[in-house]
Amino acid sequence: MKKLFDIIFFKYETNNDFMCVFFPLDTARLRLQVDENRKAKSTPSILAEIIKEEGLLAPYRGWFPVICSLCCSNFVYFYCFHCLKAGWQRGNKSSSSADLIIGMAAGVVNVLVTTPLWVVNTRLKLQGSKFRNADIRPTNYTGIWDAFVQILRDEGLGALWNGTFPSLLLVLNPAIQFMIYEGLKRQLRRGLPRELSSVEFFIIGAVAKAVATIVTYPLQTIQSILRFGQFNESKDKSKLLSSLRSIKCLLVNRVRKYGMAGLFKGLEAKLLQTVLTAALMFLLYEKIASCTFRVMGLNKNVYEKH
Template identity: 80%
Template sequence: MSSEVFSYESLVHAVSGAVGSVTAMTVFFPLDTARLRLQVDEQRKAKSTPAILAEIVKEEGLLAPYRGWFPVICSLCCSNFVYFYCFHSLKANWLKGHKSAPATDLIIGIAAGVINVLVTTPLWVVNTRLKLQGSKFRNADIHPTDYSGILDAFAQIIRDEGVGALWNGTFPSLLLVLNPAIQFMIGAVAKAVATTITYPLQTIQSILRFGQFRDSTERSKLLSSLRTIKCLLVNRMRKYGLLGLFKGLEAKLLQTVLTAALMFLLYEKIASSTFRVMGLTNNHYKKR
């Protein structure tokens, strides 16, 4: 058991997945910025992704689409390292020489996703806050933050909101573990379908992670007595209609498909090259 969990093969897959995802996310990062703004800033009217990005650049500067890049990349690197390591370690112990199957990959992907969510959610909460800090919002209810960096964000959140706030959005994240599991089993097209289906949950996840709103009567009532996924979904749909649950979907789909395609290309190339150098190409890599 321990030899499979602590193995060079699992480490290579983890590092390859982390490097591939970080590179792909960096290339398509502005698309994620557009998506997050539309999810959290309810008063910002949905436009085409290029129009949203042009608006952000005009109002906040040329580098604004890359605001929060470093904490996001740190979180993504840790998250994908944990996910790929857990996936391949669990798979190696599960199969024990037996042939893999799509259903098996899906189950293992879900298990790896649950572990990943529980371990890395605090990083995603912090990077969501940092990515939106300094943004010009249309929603006057949003309370501005003043974090000097990742560690300061952790300290302020724990001090002002309690340790539990670091796991805001954990439940929708657990519901969303099917998303990366399907992506890993089938690929970018399935990822796009899964993203579309689960997008309303991703919207609520972003709102819960951000969690910075002024104490207006309506917002205070929402956050104190209706902080459940169901009520957040219903409230947003009543205010903005069904399409309000899908604000930013265009940017998310572009970012998801392009990032997934580039990430898996880099992941496969890095992993196969490493195994070839290690002399493990035929015995280990192809059995994946």
């Protein structure tokens, strides 16, 4: 439990650096998710198309707002976590399970507070794109603030929280990832008198993230479509029912048009981005933890049992 919490913290700390490196992969993934008529090709082919049609810097469109949003998201997460933990510790004993629950609660607050930023980021990243779908309406935002103003004016306040429900469900993604990672690590360590190698840590980190990404990818597809805002919204009076029915309609329509593969368009780019990020993150975490314990003269295995 404690290690899960430590890795989630480490993930937040390293996410900004890795996002800078793998940002074009996220661009390719997003294009395939929202542009239904764009044919799914290999990631290099998609990026080559984007560069040819829109310029060399097109894969990095929206980079600065995304990095700013990641910084805000990290701040909200850690601030909420420490506030919730401080309140909990006034009358209760601290424990790993409590840290995990508080961490998930902080994740939910983070989603609710920062979703408007990610809605705006999605719009800015896609602005100026050469879409294959002629029904997509072009936008004309001059920046983050202008995007907020136009969305509020044209679509209403609720539009800034499009995609919130899938985002809340995706809070579980790190738990799925860690469960698989620890299970694979235990299997590999059976009968081995030595520490796992860097390559082995990299591989099991990659496999764990790949499985977690594949399991949750349809939700990520729906999240992107909802944030983009160009879909037929349900007219239910209840916001919850409207959100649930929109998600259901988007899932059903996507499957009807393109089969199950339609829910996984852009998966290759997403896997390349998240798997490489997660594998490097786990590798760095294990190496840093191992070096730290050696310097402190402690046995790492004792720590991992807690």
